[in-house]
Amino acid sequence: MFDQAAATIAVARFPSTTVPSAQAGPHDLAAAFKMLGASMSFERNEEIYGEGEPAEYFYQVATGAVRTYKLLSDGRRQIGAFYLPGDFLGLEAGAEHAFSAEAIGNCTVHYAKRSNILTMAARDGVLSADLWAATAKSLRGAQEHMLLLGRKTAEERVASFLLNMSGLAGRAGDVIELPMCRQDIADYLGLTIETVSRTFTHLEGTSAIELISSRRVAVRNRSGLQRLNS
Amino acid sequence: MFDQAAATIAVARFPSTTVPSAQAGPHDLAAAFKMLGASMSFERNEEIYGEGEPAEYFYQVATGAVRTYKLLSDGRRQIGAFYLPGDFLGLEAGAEHAFSAEAIGNCTVHYAKRSNILTMAARDGVLSADLWAATAKSLRGAQEHMLLLGRKTAEERVASFLLNMSGLAGRAGDVIELPMCRQDIADYLGLTIETVSRTFTHLEGTSAIELISSRRVAVRNRSGLQRLNS
């Protein structure tokens, strides 16, 4: 999640698999979605699935962006990850979803029955390996995020976030389009909306970034951000 | 990880698989370790593997306890999870370990070559499903932990920790044996050692727990802890 480079690859791969490979044999997860999946549209803030619901489907973002989150009883929210086109979600094993998922803006999502994917995976080593790899990728994202939430300062969190959003391949001067609002960013970074806003302003003051509009950020000093990112 | 009930099940399952199942077919991950794995002992604080090292093996804790962690350049540490007997670790896909792993106390670990497990999994639907399930279990633990790190107060974090350590089946009056020191707990919960200590003392003051010794805690008011856990 959140790895834009990988997301781009996955997106690029998606259409190519519409040309079915000659052999009926090995498929990857994206190809399995093409075979078994259907599409569905969601409006801004619409729930895709809820925590505790039976986990019937796997999902792949086609367009737009998705957030997954957990709530405490008093409404405090932690966003676990943002999902961009190509990313898979709902891969957690277990009969029930451990997170809720919502559309950030209007978006399209491919979905496929878990049982179908799993049945196919049981017979297809490549597919099962890809399912595992996708899950493990989520796990690594979560582990990286634990370090951020447990040990980084507000400024370091925002810098990490911006660098992740700008992608690995990004260069100084790149303009980042943020699909999510400040509250989403705050709940993702374990901060308040005010702290996120102040930190953006402060980073602009040090010429690390430029706030073109609230949803558009230009990276002006990439290595400065990376230094903050430790 | 950290799910003592599940850990106990895994441990219980382990010896039973020494009796090879009649059919050579499906195996679970624990059985695969029995077939392919070897054992190794580690001393207190000894490194099992390091972040960035090639991920050659999968591991399963046999006795003792293991911590996985990441460091920032200035030494700040985030412990991602504690692993108890029966738990698997090192399941992250990718050529390199994303975390470091160390023995908390003297411990024994089963290990098996990744390539062997993966080869076997490619031909064995049950094994590959179990590999995926074990990875997904780690993922759910990580997601739960993100909520703790991002949104819970110090008292809530410590209460969550104690409830997790006491196991799902625990009852009031249960005595928890903590295998790790205060610094490990602090780095796991995203707090300082002083805050952990003060919170323990405060929970004792409210009769929620009793500190028998620094490594032994008795739960006196389980529902009180659960209320804090939200």
Next chain:
DNA sequence: CGATTCATTGACTAGAATCAAATACCGTGG
């Protein structure tokens, strides 16, 4: 153009971190 939502800024507070010291614990050797 007004209404509403979202973002920024300011003043003040609080919860956890930091700095510092005292106490408890543990293994070793006399």
Next chain:
DNA sequence: CCACGGTATTTGATTCTAGTCAATGAATCG
């Protein structure tokens, strides 16, 4: 068995980062 040294833990005083409360400003949409 007890004294010693080293480590781990607890406790206290103070600071500081981020949170809270409050108000203003900007953007978006009928």
